[in-house]
Amino acid sequence: MPTREGSAGLAAKGPACVAVDLTPVLPGGENGGARVFVLELLRQLFALAPQTHFVLLTQAASHEQLAELDRPNVTRRLVVGKLVGGTLRSSLVAAARWGLPLLPKPLRRWSGRLGYGLHTALKRGGASTRLRRWGVDLLFCPFTAPTYREPGIATVCVLYDLQFKEYPTFFTDEDLANREHAFVEACRRASRMVTISAYSRAVALSQGCADPERVVAIPLRMARRLSCEHQESGRTLADFGLAAKAYLVYPANFWPHKNHVRLLEAFLRARERGLPTGIKLLCTGAPGPGMEALRERARDMGLEAVVALPGYVSDADLGNLMARSAGLVFPSLYEGFGLPVLEAMAAGIPVACSNCTALPEVAGDAAIYFDPMSADDIAQALISLAKDQRHRAALLRAGLARARDYEDARRMADDYWRVFQEAVASARASVTGSARAG
Secondary structure: OOOHHHHHHHHHOOOOEEEEEOOOOOOOOOOOHHHHHHHHHHHHHHHHOOOOEEEEEEEOOOOOHHHHHOOOOEEEEEEEOHHHHHHHHHHHHHHHHHHHHHOOHHHHHHHHHHHHHHHHHHHHOOOOOHHHHOOOOEEEEOOOOOOOOOOOOEEEEEEOOOHHHHOHHHOOHHHHHHHHHHHHHHHHHOOEEEEOOHHHHHHHHHOOOOOHHHEEEOOOOOOOOOOOOOOOOOOOHHHHOOOOOOEEEEEOOOOHHHOHHHHHHHHHHHHHOOOOOOOEEEEEOOOOHHHHHHHHHHHHOOOOOOEEEEEOOOHHHHHHHHHOOOEEEEOOOOOOOOHHHHHHHHOOOOEEEEOOOOHHHHHOOOOEEEOOOOHHHHHHHHHHHHHOHHHHHHHHHHHHHHHHOOOOHHHHHHHHHHHHHHHHHHHHHHHHHHHHHO
């Protein structure tokens, strides 16, 4: 790991101007953990490379919210207005969801590709040399798609996972087309692609990213992001109807792969098989139809009084809620990483999580594992998490040690900066080679 002096030298050799595509950023918590990671990484990069100018490409819906990133070396540029980012986008999505299911499958794929291309063209607004005019020498795409790529400018894309390949039924036809083409374009166009785990890197290589030298795994070193040492919570446990160490927490948006319904089934079985009756289940996440459907399901199962669904909570509140819980349960079917697992370990609470995708890589020997497809298996893990004091103590010790390996966000930024350097060098070499050949 480089020293701070070494990091300064590293930064001095980096790109002079970096454009960052933040047009996919949505208000609130709708981007899930991706937004959390991206904003923290950018803060670290701004500090690491004060001599580099960062141009943040934004859309109207989140432009003002992103003012929190303003620095002397940062400029926000609104490149997607309300017409493309809001009304027109919504109309395209609605039309796709109404019309695509009526078409034969080959035509659905063709229409999805057409929609992806149309939306990309609208976002670019016909500006094909804007980055070059601004003096940009690297485009960073932390939400994968290289929408604003220009020839001769290095491009670095981040890939979180390829969940859509394994669970296509969790997505609309339009979403599948967007994700597929974002992945294909990133594989084709990126000077370098960064994955957030070794697992995601292996899947990317198996699914079409043919050049392993251009694909590098950099883990999310943000385990202490929610540390209560640095944040004051605005609400008390009583505000959430909870008591300290008398609830299990699951922080996740209410997307299908997060497996909330099976967790409810497991929670009910656990209560029938010995889980202390005073233990509640807390599920935080952006409000919407998914959360309301889960609330209705809890009511039908007679769990309304013991399942708390407060919606989206601030980082300060989440840090407080996590640190005071009896443990974290994470039954996700698919994760490219699984940051809440490490955040819980750093907070000194035990973890039970799924035994699949990237989660074993992240949690190591510091978690109770279960099969996320088995409500019985999850139920047994919940009981052990709440009642087995010896196991809990061992998990706490192992979790704190595990979290220490993932707590240095500056190291994560250093790793990204090296990738930026490699990408710029590669792009320059390619331009030079083309010039000589010409």
